[in-house]
Amino acid sequence: MGPVIGIEVDGTAVEVPEGASLLAAARAAGAEVPALCHDDRLSPAGSCRTCLVRADGRIAAACVTPASLGTRVETATEDLRELRRDAVEVIVSALPPRALAADNPTELAHICRSLGIGPETAAGAGGGGGDDSHPFVHLDRDLCIACGRCVRMCSEVQGTFALTLTGRGADTVVAPGTGGPWAGSDCVACGGCVDTCPTGAITEPGPARGLTSGTATGDALTRTTCGYCGVGCTLDVLTSAGAVTAVLPARDGSVNRGHACVKGRFAHGYLTSPERLTQPLVRRDGRLEPTGWDEALDRVADGLRAAVVAGGPDAVAAISSARATNEENYLVQKFMRVAIGTNNVDNCSRLCHSPSAAGLTASFGLSGGTDSFDDAERADCLLVVGANPVEAHPVVGARLLQGALRGASLVVVDPRAVGLAEHADVHLRPRPGTNVALFHGLAHVLLAEGLTDSDFLRERATGLPELTELLADYPPDRVADITGVPAADLITAARLYGRAELPAIFYGLGVTEHLHGTDGVRALSNLAILRGAVGTGRGFGVNPLRGQNNVQGASDMGALPDVLPGYGKVTDAAVRARAREVWGVPVPQRPGLRIPEMFTAARDGRLRALWIIGEDVCATDPDTSQVARALDACPLVVCSELFLSQTARHADVVLPVASWLEKDGTFVNFDRRFQRVRPAVPPPDQARTDFAVVHALAGVLGVDLGCPTPADALAECARLAPVFGGISHDRLDREGAVPWPCPGPDRPGEATLYRERFATPDGRAHLSAAPYLPPGEQPDAAYPLVLVTGRRWAHYNSGSMTRRGGNLSLDPADVLDLHADDAARYGLRDGAPVTVESRHGRARLIARVGEQVAPGQVFCSFHFPASGVNSLTSGHADTVTSCPEYKVTAVRVGAP
Ligand SMILES: Nc1nc2c(c(=O)[nH]1)N[C@H]1C(S)=C(S)[C@@H](COP(=O)(O)OP(=O)(O)OC[C@H]3O[C@@H](n4cnc5c(=O)[nH]c(N)nc54)[C@H](O)[C@@H]3O)O[C@H]1N2
Ligand SMILES: Nc1nc2c(c(=O)[nH]1)N[C@H]1C(S)=C(S)[C@@H](COP(=O)(O)OP(=O)(O)OC[C@H]3O[C@@H](n4cnc5c(=O)[nH]c(N)nc54)[C@H](O)[C@@H]3O)O[C@H]1N2
Ligand code: SF4
Ligand code: FES
Numbered sequence: 001m002g003p004v005i006g007i008e009v010d011g012t013a014v015e016v017p018e019g020a021s022l023l024a025a026a027r028a029a030g031a032e033v034p035a036l037c038h039d040d041r042l043s044p045a046g047s048c049r050t051c052l053v054r055a056d057g058r059i060a061a062a063c064v065t066p067a068s069l070g071t072r073v074e075t076a077t078e079d080l081r082e083l084r085r086d087a088v089e090v091i092v093s094a095l096p097p098r099a100l101a102a103d104n105p106t107e108l109a110h111i112c113r114s115l116g117i118g119p120e121t122a123a124g125a126g127g128g129g130g131d132d133s134h135p136f137v138h139l140d141r142d143l144c145i146a147c148g149r150c151v152r153m154c155s156e157v158q159g160t161f162a163l164t165l166t167g168r169g170a171d172t173v174v175a176p177g178t179g180g181p182w183a184g185s186d187c188v189a190c191g192g193c194v195d196t197c198p199t200g201a202i203t204e205p206g207p208a209r210g211l212t213s214g215t216a217t218g219d220a221l222t223r224t225t226c227g228y229c230g231v232g233c234t235l236d237v238l239t240s241a242g243a244v245t246a247v248l249p250a251r252d253g254s255v256n257r258g259h260a261c262v263k264g265r266f267a268h269g270y271l272t273s274p275e276r277l278t279q280p281l282v283r284r285d286g287r288l289e290p291t292g293w294d295e296a297l298d299r300v301a302d303g304l305r306a307a308v309v310a311g312g313p314d315a316v317a318a319i320s321s322a323r324a325t326n327e328e329n330y331l332v333q334k335f336m337r338v339a340i341g342t343n344n345v346d347n348c349s350r351l352c353h354s355p356s357a358a359g360l361t362a363s364f365g366l367s368g369g370t371d372s373f374d375d376a377e378r379a380d381c382l383l384v385v386g387a388n389p390v391e392a393h394p395v396v397g398a399r400l401l402q403g404a405l406r407g408a409s410l411v412v413v414d415p416r417a418v419g420l421a422e423h424a425d426v427h428l429r430p431r432p433g434t435n436v437a438l439f440h441g442l443a444h445v446l447l448a449e450g451l452t453d454s455d456f457l458r459e460r461a462t463g464l465p466e467l468t469e470l471l472a473d474y475p476p477d478r479v480a481d482i483t484g485v486p487a488a489d490l491i492t493a494a495r496l497y498g499r500a501e502l503p504a505i506f507y508g509l510g511v512t513e514h515l516h517g518t519d520g521v522r523a524l525s526n527l528a529i530l531r532g533a534v535g536t537g538r539g540f541g542v543n544p545l546r547g548q549n550n551v552q553g554a555s556d557m558g559a560l561p562d563v564l565p566g567y568g569k570v571t572d573a574a575v576r577a578r579a580r581e582v583w584g585v586p587v588p589q590r591p592g593l594r595i596p597e598m599f600t601a602a603r604d605g606r607l608r609a610l611w612i613i614g615e616d617v618c619a620t621d622p623d624t625s626q627v628a629r630a631l632d633a634c635p636l637v638v639c640s641e642l643f644l645s646q647t648a649r650h651a652d653v654v655l656p657v658a659s660w661l662e663k664d665g666t667f668v669n670f671d672r673r674f675q676r677v678r679p680a681v682p683p684p685d686q687a688r689t690d691f692a693v694v695h696a697l698a699g700v701l702g703v704d705l706g707c708p709t710p711a712d713a714l715a716e717c718a719r720l721a722p723v724f725g726g727i728s729h730d731r732l733d734r735e736g737a738v739p740w741p742c743p744g745p746d747r748p749g750e751a752t753l754y755r756e757r758f759a760t761p762d763g764r765a766h767l768s769a770a771p772y773l774p775p776g777e778q779p780d781a782a783y784p785l786v787l788v789t790g791r792r793w794a795h796y797n798s799g800s801m802t803r804r805g806g807n808l809s810l811d812p813a814d815v816l817d818l819h820a821d822d823a824a825r826y827g828l829r830d831g832a833p834v835t836v837e838s839r840h841g842r843a844r845l846i847a848r849v850g851e852q853v854a855p856g857q858v859f860c861s862f863h864f865p866a867s868g869v870n871s872l873t874s875g876h877a878d879t880v881t882s883c884p885e886y887k888v889t890a891v892r893v894g895a896p
């Protein structure tokens with residue numbers, strides 16, 4: 001905290017940070033000062049004059065007047081009240097009576113009640129009309145007071161600049177900048193305008209109309225952590241009669257600070273979808289039929305026993321869920337290791353950031369990002385590589401954008417013109433699959449131009465001679481040939497990163513989902529090591545934007561085939577001994593199967609039972625026809641799901657489970673923060689939590705897994721894994737978020753890693769000297785285009801949740817982006833159906849012609865399983881971790 005100054009508010013002395021406004025000071029002193037055009041998340045506007053106070057005898061608008069040492073502030077005198085009342089009355093008199101209806105929950109209605117302004121004051125004629133074209137954001141022009149909070153929220157917090165104030169004088173109202181209806185505007189439905197509007201002019205439809213995170217209070221609110229992406233936004237869920245009415249962004253959220261995105265904020269319609277699974281299903285005569293839990297669990301237990309009899313414990317495998325809680329993942333891996341006796345357990349980190357885990361561990365020692373986002377967003381150079389946070393991690397994307405707008409230099413490395421690229425100082429567009437060459441090119445320039453930290457390299461790193469030798473082969477011209485990135489741009493980017501005082505690297509799947517994804521992570525880490533920008537405070541390291549809400553946690557909890565909770569290796573006798581002490585049974589020593597190996601083993605007849613928890617492998621794993629073959633070959637497939645997913649359709653038993661809004665536990669977000677998850681509503685009908693299901697199945701098998709509650713499970717994990725030793729539900733309930741490593745209850749978590757030493761065996765950061773190798777999939781005459789797959793803002797992965805609600809109308813189909821040259825070459829028109837074929841399968845999409853992709857490349861998402869995108873992707877995978885090469889597939893396109 002910076003310096004504080006003392007002032008006096010209504011006769012009481014208070015201390016406030018230097019530079020604080022009188023409004024903040026008054027509120028710190030407990031005074032109630034209305035502030036209609038103000039929101040703490042925004043810069044002050046000072047336009048409404050409802051916040052008038054007297055400062056050293058003079059009337060001042062508190063929101064825009066800074067406190068200075070010794071200021072004497074009066075907030076509560078009758079004359080001030082009257083001045084405020086006059087100001088608000090003028091505003092309200094133009095509004096129609098509904099603005100102050102008796103049960104109106106808005107900030108304006110509260111302020112009027114507190115100032116004694118009666119409903120009769122609102123006597124405007126109305127007639128401005130509304131806009132209800134958008135599923136989540138409705139506009140009632142008559143209620144707009146032109147305070148501009150929505151416009152500032154959209155520009156200063158979200159960074160979309162979708163809104164503007166139009167008209168003159170008393171007729172000024174908010175409108176989408178594009179003109180026309182809201183639904184066709186640039187709005188990405190982060191809900192920011194809805195959450196700041198003080199009058200209900202912009203509101204979400206339905207029972208939460210007019211409520212915001214500033215006005216909603218009471219027992220109907222449940223604080224939890226978002227169950228979509230890995231940002232880990234803190235959300236307050238408003239319920240009524242056992243149903244969710246709204247999800248509000250918590251203003252004191254550890255990461256999000258009052259912001260959220262279209263998924264966390266609005267994509268909860270799936271909860272009550274008629275397609276939701278509410279009863280277990282078992283296959284009888286080839287058909288899935290409803291049954292009770294007893295029969296379903298008996299079927300699973302019989303199948304597991306038969307598999308073990310036929311093939312031993314290693315004939316059984318489980319895919320655990322990065323959507324589920326830590327406690328559930330902990331219990332699943334314990335079940336597999338203790339009740340079955342195998343290490344065959346994995347999670348979708350395999351498909352996503354397993355190269356980060358491997359690469360960061362090899363370079364620095366621990367399997368997580370190196371720094372806290374709170375620090376890293378202060379960087380003066382942001383290197384954003386193979387990540388599209390504006391769409392995939394919107395709250396982080398918005399803050400990175402604000403950083404760039406405040407003056408940080410921004411280097412974007414992505415073959416596509418992603419959202420941040422528009423604001424970048426340099427946008428490098430490498431050919432997909434050529435990252436390693438590109439990163440070596442950047443490193444070459446750093447070395448050649450002396451932009452390295454020689455003290456750091458000497459004292460805290462190893463591998464410089466080998467890397468220096470390798471980098472001789474990567475001069476900018478050669479790198480330009482390999483990657484297609486102009487040498488001059490490469491040099492500019494290297495200088496921006498190399499000369500910054502506090503550079504930070506953020507990266508995503510464009511680095512990991514490649515044949516050499518782990519090499520990519522390591523070559524990228526080289527840059528931070530060369531600069532001494534990790535573990536030193538002279539930069540903010542290397543930070544993966546991990547994907548699923550709890551993919552970091554699922555791996556932390558040991559839902560991986562080679563490590564136990566806390567990343568101790570199963571091959572390490574001391575690690576197994578410790579687990580044995582806690583679990584009371586020996587732990588198998590042979591590393592288990594990875595997800596792709598599970599499918600191969602099933603097709604070969606070695607795997608005889610597979611439990612798939614919350615992953616739609618038949619839609620989201622690569623080369624899905626091979627996945628379906630594997631499931632059909634496996635004698636027992638059990639699927640724990642919310643919906644009858646593509647995978648569930650191949651299962652023998654389908655177990656209906658609860659989702660994030662219906663359960664208790666914790667998630668770990670992308671920068672290693674543990675945060676609490678709390679049930680806001682009960683699961684539907686017979687659905688149970690994954691936690692309860694694992695216990696129930698263990699019970700049928702006659703095994704007591706211990707840890708009856710999620711809090712007990714995390715406590716047991718903390719005993720087993722020293723890095724989580726200080727983390728518990730109680731502590732998180734008190735403190736909100738705690739990052740790991742956190743070895744003891746009296747220790748803070750380590751948000752920033754490696755300040756003393758790296759966690760590698762020799763305590764040093766390890767430079768990697770692996771050469772560039774080409775991607776596995778190569779275009780040729782028959783398949784001339786490179787398909788990149790990835791994400792769109794309105795949908796989430798398989799789309800099972802986001803397709804069941806209003807998000808569907810925001811984005812109704814998977815589209816294929818292609819360049820105008822290619823559209824012309826292959827005779828495709830914008831909006832027309834297109835067939836995409838690879839060496840592995842075929843998909844049907846809608847063509848979208850534009851400038852986002854380069855000629856020779858096409859891009860699509862995989863959010864609509866029916867379009868078949870993952871039948872196109874190949875079996876090529878990262879040579880170290882088996883992470884699929886989702887980002888490079890050779891395809892051809894044509895009219896259907
Ligand atoms: N809206 C939304 N948000 C999500 C998800 C979602 O489905 N929808 N999913 C969540 C999950 S599970 C994850 S893992 C994250 C993923 O978040 P991101 O990693 O940001 O997602 P992607 O869009 O898959 O890929 C990122 C970028 O990599 C680029 N790329 C492809 N190949 C290369 C290459 O060779 N080099 C470089 N430098 N870049 C390349 C692509 O053009 C793409 O823009 O998002 C999470 N958040
Ligand atoms: N082509 C292509 N394919 C990709 C990618 C890509 O970039 N390109 N990205 C890959 C990546 S990074 C990832 S992470 C995967 C994601 O792939 P998946 O993990 O398959 O995708 P999701 O849709 O997130 O969730 C899977 C299922 O979990 C269910 N579910 C949700 N919550 C819970 C819960 O609490 N418990 C249980 N039991 N089930 C639940 C949902 O209904 C959904 O059907 O996709 C991968 N596939
Ligand atoms: S940014 Fe991620 S964590 Fe935050 S609301 Fe959106 S999906 Fe949820
Ligand atoms: S809140 Fe201070 S002028 Fe509007």
Ligand SMILES: [Mo]
Nearest residue numbers: 351352547548
């Ligand atoms: Mo992911």
